Amino acid sequence: MSITPEAQQKTSFSEPGAKTSDGLDKSAVKSGATHTKANSRRWQDLGMALIYMAPALIFFIVFTFMPFFRAIWLSLFVTDAKGETVRFNDVKYYSRILNLDGSGRDEYLKSILTTIQFTFMVVPLGIVVSVALAVLATVKVNLIGVFRTIFTSSIAISVASAGVIWALIYSPNVKLTQWILDLLHSKSTSILNDTATALAAVAFMSVWTGLGFNFIITLAGIQAIPQDLYESGLIDGASGWKSFRYLTLPLLTPTLLFLFIINTISSFQAFTQFNVLIGNEGPDSSTNVFVFSIFKSFWSDNRYGFASAMSVVLFVVLLILTFVQFRLLDRRVHYS
Amino acid sequence: MSTAPISREINVTQLRVFDILKKIGSYILLLLASLLVLFPLFFSLSLAVQGPTVAPNLLPDFGKLDFNVFGDVFAQEKNLGRWIINSFVVSLAVTVGQLVTSSLAAYALATLQFPGKNFFFFIFLGTLMIPWEATIIPNYINVASWGWKDSYQGLVLPFIASGFGIFLLRQYFLTIPKDLYEAAVIDGCGRTRYLWAILLPLSRPALATLAVYAFLNTWNQYYWPLLITDDPTWRTTQVGITAFRSSEISVFNLQMAATIIVMLPTLILLILGQRQLVRGLTAGALKG
Numbered sequence: 001m002s003i004t005p006e007a008q009q010k011t012s013f014s015e016p017g018a019k020t021s022d023g024l025d026k027s028a029v030k031s032g033a034t035h036t037k038a039n040s041r042r043w044q045d046l047g048m049a050l051i052y053m054a055p056a057l058i059f060f061i062v063f064t065f066m067p068f069f070r071a072i073w074l075s076l077f078v079t080d081a082k083g084e085t086v087r088f089n090d091v092k093y094y095s096r097i098l099n100l101d102g103s104g105r106d107e108y109l110k111s112i113l114t115t116i117q118f119t120f121m122v123v124p125l126g127i128v129v130s131v132a133l134a135v136l137a138t139v140k141v142n143l144i145g146v147f148r149t150i151f152t153s154s155i156a157i158s159v160a161s162a163g164v165i166w167a168l169i170y171s172p173n174v175k176l177t178q179w180i181l182d183l184l185h186s187k188s189t190s191i192l193n194d195t196a197t198a199l200a201a202v203a204f205m206s207v208w209t210g211l212g213f214n215f216i217i218t219l220a221g222i223q224a225i226p227q228d229l230y231e232s233g234l235i236d237g238a239s240g241w242k243s244f245r246y247l248t249l250p251l252l253t254p255t256l257l258f259l260f261i262i263n264t265i266s267s268f269q270a271f272t273q274f275n276v277l278i279g280n281e282g283p284d285s286s287t288n289v290f291v292f293s294i295f296k297s298f299w300s301d302n303r304y305g306f307a308s309a310m311s312v313v314l315f316v317v318l319l320i321l322t323f324v325q326f327r328l329l330d331r332r333v334h335y336s
Numbered sequence: 337m338s339t340a341p342i343s344r345e346i347n348v349t350q351l352r353v354f355d356i357l358k359k360i361g362s363y364i365l366l367l368l369a370s371l372l373v374l375f376p377l378f379f380s381l382s383l384a385v386q387g388p389t390v391a392p393n394l395l396p397d398f399g400k401l402d403f404n405v406f407g408d409v410f411a412q413e414k415n416l417g418r419w420i421i422n423s424f425v426v427s428l429a430v431t432v433g434q435l436v437t438s439s440l441a442a443y444a445l446a447t448l449q450f451p452g453k454n455f456f457f458f459i460f461l462g463t464l465m466i467p468w469e470a471t472i473i474p475n476y477i478n479v480a481s482w483g484w485k486d487s488y489q490g491l492v493l494p495f496i497a498s499g500f501g502i503f504l505l506r507q508y509f510l511t512i513p514k515d516l517y518e519a520a521v522i523d524g525c526g527r528t529r530y531l532w533a534i535l536l537p538l539s540r541p542a543l544a545t546l547a548v549y550a551f552l553n554t555w556n557q558y559y560w561p562l563l564i565t566d567d568p569t570w571r572t573t574q575v576g577i578t579a580f581r582s583s584e585i586s587v588f589n590l591q592m593a594a595t596i597i598v599m600l601p602t603l604i605l606l607i608l609g610q611r612q613l614v615r616g617l618t619a620g621a622l623k624g
Contacts, residue, residue: 046450048527053456056441059497060463067474068466074474083477136369139362149610150370153377156606157599158556160574164581164595165380168588176394208376213617220618269469272558276578291469298473299563308473315470322465 075309083304093309108310110285111293114199118289119267121203122210127259129207130214131252134222135244137215148219155212163276166205167192170277195283202273202287209273210266214259221255222248254328261325265318271295290314377599384592392588405593412590415568419576420598422491426561426572427554429492434550435543438501443531445502446509447517463499468559476563486570491561495554501546504616508542509535545616548609555602573598 075093077085095101097108133151137144154162170191172178177191191197225248233243271291274282281288281296291314298307371378383392385401410416444450445457475494484490512535520530536543561572571579577598584590606613 042450045448046452049444049448049450049453049456052440052444052448056437056460056497056502057456059437059493060459060499063475063494063497064463064466064471067471067478070474071470082481083473133369133373136362136365139366141359141362141366144366147366147370149607151373152610152614153373153603153606155613156552156602157377158558158574158602160556160558160578161595161599162376164577164591165376167581168383168591169376169379173391173588174394175391208373211373216614216617220614269467271469275558275562276581294469298476304473304477311470311473315467318467319465 071308072312074305075312077305079303079305081302085305089305093306094313096306097310097313107285107288108293111288111290114285114287115268115270115289115291118199118203118206118270119264121200122206122267123260123263125203126207126210126214126263127218127256130211130218130259131256133211133215134218135248137219138222151215152212154209155216157209157212159206159209159272160276162205162209163273166201166208166273167277170201192277193283195286198278198282198287202277205277206267206270206273210263214263217255217259218252221252225251257328258325261321261328265321268314268318268321380592380595383588384596386589388587388589390586390588402589405589406597409590409593409597412584413576413580413594415571415576416580416594416597418569419571419573420601422488422570423555423573423598424601425488426491427551429488430495430554431547431550433492433496434498434501435546437497438505438546439531439536439539439543441502442505442509443535446506447514447530447535448527460499460502463497464503472559472563479564485564486567490564491570491572494560498546498550501550504546505539505542508539512538541612541615544609544612548605548612549616552602552605552613 074083074085076089076091078087078089080086092101096103099106099109137148137151168174170177172190181191191201229247229251230243233239233247238246269291270289274287274289274292275295278287281292290310294307294310294314297303297310301307379394382394382396384405385403386392386396387400387402387405441460445453445460479485479490479494482490484493516534517530520534521527525533556574557572558574558578561575565571565575568576568579577595580594581591
C-alpha cells in the first residue's frame, strides 16, 4: 500500500540522499542566457516526459481513475442489470449501509464488525508468530538460508491454492482434524460449518498465508538493528530474553507498527479465503466479511449501485488506515 | 538469567560443549518451526499420493505411494494444461507490461526536469491509495461491455500499469549519478537511448525485483479472473483449481495433486528469486 520504513534506511537503492528529484530543479533558476536555455530545455523535457509517462497514465486513467470516479457516481444511483444508472438515489445507499435510515436492519454494520473481528484474530497472532520465526532465523548456524526460505515459502502460495489445501485440513473426513477436535472436546463436527469456529478457522489459515510476508519484513527489521548495540548490551548483562525484551523489541516497534497497519488493510480486503473455504455468508452469517458482502451484492444480486456504495465505504476506511500509517512513518523518520 | 558469572567459572571445554548444545537446540527449534510452517504443503503431498481414499491418513502408506496421480489429474481435468498456459501467458504479459510502463514513467520522474513534475508524482502516488476493490465494479462493467470477457486482453490490460513498480524503479534510478546522464547528453546520446543503453542495464537488480513481484502477484490472482472468465478454457490456474475442487469435492488425491501442480511454478520462482523478492518487499511493500 505504500513505502515501508525500511525504504528510508535500507541498502543502496532506496537512498533518497542523492538529489531528491521531486522538487523543481533549483539550479535552473539563474539569470540571463542560462535561464532561457535551461527554461527551453525544461519545456522540451516536459514533452518527452509526457511521452514516457503516457503508457502508464493511459492505463491508470482507463483502469483506475475513471472506474474509481464511476464507482462514486454509481453509488448515488439505482442501477439496472447491465450497470446503467436508472434513477438518482441520493445518499440512501450510504445511510442504508451504515444503518442511518432507521430501518433497524444492520446486516452491513454487522458485516463490518465481522471484518474487524477477523482482523483482531489475524493481525496480532500473525505478528507474534513472525517475530518468533524471525528471531529464530537470526541464529548463526549453517543452512540458515534454507530455513529462511522455508519460513518465507507461504508468500509464493496463492490464497486460492492455500484455501483448497486448508479446506481439506479442516475437513471432518481427515482423521487428524477429528482427533484434534476430540482432544479439545469440541462438539462441532465440521469446523467450517460451526458458528463458533468458522471465522477463527479462516483467520488461522490467513495467518499462515500472510506468514511469509510478515517474516521477511520482521527479519529485515531485526537485521537493521546495529550489531554493536547487542555487544554493549551483553556487557551490561543483557542476553537472551533480556536483550530481546529491552533491545530488539523496542527497536523493532516501527517495523511492527508498519506490519500492523499493512496487515489490517489486507485483512479488510480479505475475500479469496472466504470464497474458497466457505463460499457463502457462513453459518449464521458469521463469516460474512465486508468484501464478501460487496461481492454478493454485486455478483449474485447485480446491485451495482449499492455494491459501489459499499466499495466507497471500504475505500474511506482503507484511506484512513493509510493516513494513520503515513503519520506513524513520519514520526519514525523524525525520531531517527 | 545472567550467564556472565557462570561462564567465568567454567573452562574452555565446557564452553565448547555448551556451544554445541546450543547449536543442536537451535537446529531442533528450526526444524520444528519448519515442520509447522510447511505442514500444509506436506499435508497436500501426503494426501495426493494416498490414492482415492475418503478417509485420508496424515501420513501415506510408504509401501504403496501413488505418484501416477500427477498424470491422472491431467486426464481427469482436460483443461488443467490450458489453465497453466493461460496463467503463464497472463503473468508474463503483465510482467513485461509493468516493466515497460514503469521504467518509462520512472525515468521521466527520476531523471528529467520538467514543469508539473510534482503534479504527476502525486497522480501516480494516488493510484496506490485506491484499492482494487473500489474500482472492480466499473472495471467489470467496462470489460464486459467491450466484449473482453474470456480473453487475454481482459485478464492482462487492467494490470499493465503499476504504482508500486513506478516508485520502486524511481527510487533505484535516483541512486544512479546524474552526471552520467549529463555526460551522455553532452556526448550526443538521446534521452531514449540513455534509458535503453545505460540506465536500464545498470538497474537490473530493481528490474528483477519488479519482475519477480509482478509475476508472483499475477499468477496468484483470484478475484478478477473469477469475474471475467465464464468459459472453463479461459480460467487461470487459481480459478481453475477452486472450480476443480468443487467438481471433485470428495476425490482428495486429485484435488491435492492439481493444487501442487499449480503451486510449483511460484515455489520454484521463490527459490530462484528470493533475493530479488526480499529486496522489493522490504523497499516498498504492496500487498494485494
